Amino acid sequence: MAIPRAAKTQRRTRIQEEKEEQILEAALDVFSARGFRGSTIDQIAEVAGMSKPNLLYYFRTKEAMHRALIDRVLYTWLEPLRAFDADGDPESEICNYIRRKLEMARDFPRESRLFANEVLQGAPHIEDELKGPLKELVDEKAEVIRTWAKAGKIAECDPYHLIFSIWSTTQHYADFDVQVRAVLGQEHAGAGRFEDAGRFLEQLFTSGLVRPA
Amino acid sequence: MAIPRAAKTQRRTRIQEEKEEQILEAALDVFSARGFRGSTIDQIAEVAGMSKPNLLYYFRTKEAMHRALIDRVLYTWLEPLRAFDADGDPESEICNYIRRKLEMARDFPRESRLFANEVLQGAPHIEDELKGPLKELVDEKAEVIRTWAKAGKIAECDPYHLIFSIWSTTQHYADFDVQVRAVLGQEHAGAGRFEDAGRFLEQLFTSGLVRPA
DNA sequence: AGATAATTTGACCGATTGGTAAACATTACA
DNA sequence: TGTAATGTTTACCAATCGGTCAAATTATCT
Numbered sequence: 001m002a003i004p005r006a007a008k009t010q011r012r013t014r015i016q017e018e019k020e021e022q023i024l025e026a027a028l029d030v031f032s033a034r035g036f037r038g039s040t041i042d043q044i045a046e047v048a049g050m051s052k053p054n055l056l057y058y059f060r061t062k063e064a065m066h067r068a069l070i071d072r073v074l075y076t077w078l079e080p081l082r083a084f085d086a087d088g089d090p091e092s093e094i095c096n097y098i099r100r101k102l103e104m105a106r107d108f109p110r111e112s113r114l115f116a117n118e119v120l121q122g123a124p125h126i127e128d129e130l131k132g133p134l135k136e137l138v139d140e141k142a143e144v145i146r147t148w149a150k151a152g153k154i155a156e157c158d159p160y161h162l163i164f165s166i167w168s169t170t171q172h173y174a175d176f177d178v179q180v181r182a183v184l185g186q187e188h189a190g191a192g193r194f195e196d197a198g199r200f201l202e203q204l205f206t207s208g209l210v211r212p213a
Numbered sequence: 214m215a216i217p218r219a220a221k222t223q224r225r226t227r228i229q230e231e232k233e234e235q236i237l238e239a240a241l242d243v244f245s246a247r248g249f250r251g252s253t254i255d256q257i258a259e260v261a262g263m264s265k266p267n268l269l270y271y272f273r274t275k276e277a278m279h280r281a282l283i284d285r286v287l288y289t290w291l292e293p294l295r296a297f298d299a300d301g302d303p304e305s306e307i308c309n310y311i312r313r314k315l316e317m318a319r320d321f322p323r324e325s326r327l328f329a330n331e332v333l334q335g336a337p338h339i340e341d342e343l344k345g346p347l348k349e350l351v352d353e354k355a356e357v358i359r360t361w362a363k364a365g366k367i368a369e370c371d372p373y374h375l376i377f378s379i380w381s382t383t384q385h386y387a388d389f390d391v392q393v394r395a396v397l398g399q400e401h402a403g404a405g406r407f408e409d410a411g412r413f414l415e416q417l418f419t420s421g422l423v424r425p426a
Numbered sequence: 427a428g429a430t431a432a433t434t435t436g437a438c439c440g441a442t443t444g445g446t447a448a449a450c451a452t453t454a455c456a
Numbered sequence: 457t458g459t460a461a462t463g464t465t466t467a468c469c470a471a472t473c474g475g476t477c478a479a480a481t482t483a484t485c486t
Contacts, residue, residue, distance in 0.1 A: 015433075015483080034334055038250030041474065054434050056475065116333055116388075120326060121247055123391045130395035138396050155420070160397060161413035165382045168389070172381035175329075178336045182343035183351050184373060200374035204417065207368070228453085228463070254444060267464055269445065 020058050020068075022048050027069050032110040035117040036066055036125065063125070070118070070126055073111050074133075080104065081137060081163075086144040090153045091206055094166075098201050101170035106194045112174035138163060169201055233271050235261050237285060240278050245323040248330040249279055249338065276338070283331070283339055286324050287346075293317065294350060294376075299357040303366045304419055307379075311414050314383035319407045325387035351376055382414055 026048035030039045041062055045052045059065040080100040085093055105112055118126055138160065145159035173180060173194065181189040188196075239261035243252045254275055258265045272278040293313040298306055318325055331339055351373065358372035386393060386407065394402040401409075 019433090035248050035251055035330075038248055038334070040472080042472085051435060052474090053436085053476080057433070060475090062474065113333055116329075117248075119389050119392045120329055120333065121251070123395070127391070127395065130392055134392075135396050135398060155416070157416055158409055158413045160401070161410050162417075164385055164393060164396075164410070165414065165417060168381040168385035169378045172377055176332050176381070178340070179332045179343055179347075180377060182336075182340065183348050183377075185348060188373070196371055197374050197377070200371045201378065203368070203370055204375075204378060207420070226453090226462075232463090253442080255442085264465060265444090266446080266466085270463070273445090275444065 016058070019050070022050070023055055023058055023065065024069050024072060027065050028073070028110050028114060031066060031069065032113040032117065035121060036062075037121070041065075066125060069114070070129070073114060074126075074129060077104070077108075077111055077115065078134070078137060081141060084141050084144065086147070090148045094154075094205055095202055098166055098170060098205060099198060101166060102173065102194060102198050102201065105170050105172075105174035109174035109177060112171050116171065116175040166205070169204075173197055229271070232263070233281075235263070236268055236271055236278065237282050240282050241286070241323050241327060244279060244282065245326040245330065248334060249275075250334070279338060282327070283342070286327060287339075287342060290317075290321075290324055290328065291347070291350060294354060297354050297357065299360070303358075303361045307367075307418055308415055311379055311383060311418060312411060314379060315386065315407060315411050315414070318383050318385075318387035322387035322390060325384050329384065329388040379418070382417075386410055 023044070026044050027039075029047050030044045033039075034043075039062075041052055041055060044065070045055045048055060055065075059068065080097055083100070084097055088096075115126075118124075119130075123130055142159035142163065145154070145157075145162060148154045149156045149159075180193065184193060236257065239257045240252075242260050243257045246252075247256075252275075254265055254268065257278070258268045261268060268278075272281065293310055296313070297310055301309075328339075331337075332343075336343055355372035355376065358367070358370075358375060361367045362369045362372075393406065397406060
């Protein structure tokens, strides 16, 4: 008889790791493209290349799959902000953050859309993560920015809204990719649009916020 | 026998206008909160306060409702960009645009989320609108901005990405409202957050892009 | 190899989905 | 007021939903 899933934390088979990997990869595909409610287990099963009951053998419910996916992706997703260094040079720290966030929008658009879908629909499954770990991290980094401003290293500004504006501008290129490409048209919607965006955003944020020496 | 719906364009009863209004209002509620696929006709019917078949008497399908809603909201939604005046003062035109977009994020968050949901999931129902009317409008306004830059009235920058950054930063406060409130916490998430955001964004965009006299 | 545990599948379940048919009720207008 | 058009509801449909179950298959270990 199959082991109850609670016991699986003890030892994990090679098959378990592979299959759970496969499933979460497929789940990322589907959830990020259609949102939680708009996705079906059958769709994920098809993308993962396995039968629905087989998929439900590894994750008992649709919600369990979603939660596992969120947990796996959230840490990575916050990495750029975590790397924000209080001892670094303010201007280059901000530029680095923008650049890294933009790279993530380019290289991991599904992860971005996964969260966007979730937050957009009221964050029913990640409210705790937002009010807990996320808020704490942002509070910490906002304090760093405030310190920089107090020291005259950057312009006085609301650090929270600064962070929001970096999030929104960069993630826009992942979440609203279809719109960006439609507006830019075939000529300018090529791979170069991320470089263009990077140049613009660096210009926007540095000359706006960082005082010239 | 009931008139086939195609003939309804000819004359519209008072009841028709009222009910269609009711339905679209309810549809905006539901679609904006759950996305197209995540919404059900029953939910919309319940919010609208009528039975499902009654609702389907006015809109034959779920898609017809969605399309009618998009059509009705799109024009209004683009109004602020349309008001962008080539003959105005660049700095105040940009500030006005930001302010109006922010007001819309505050006063019409459902409309913002409706489009966000749609675009986020690949814009299956509004691709034509994006590549047609939207692109044309943005092309026109981008040309205005370029002219300003050429005339030395504002800094040289990519006009398309400037527009994108205004869209993303302002709409962020509607689309990601839950996240914004979670991060700001109860103390700072009050009604004042839109004023704070407005101040920050004006600072960001003007001192970054508009050359001092 | 054989026993045991782990994995996979097809058949199936009740609930919900988008949508229909037709009877019924109401309105508008002559 | 009568009647035809309009509006509303009840009952229903096939398809799909998330999820279960037991049987069949495969991997693991002695």
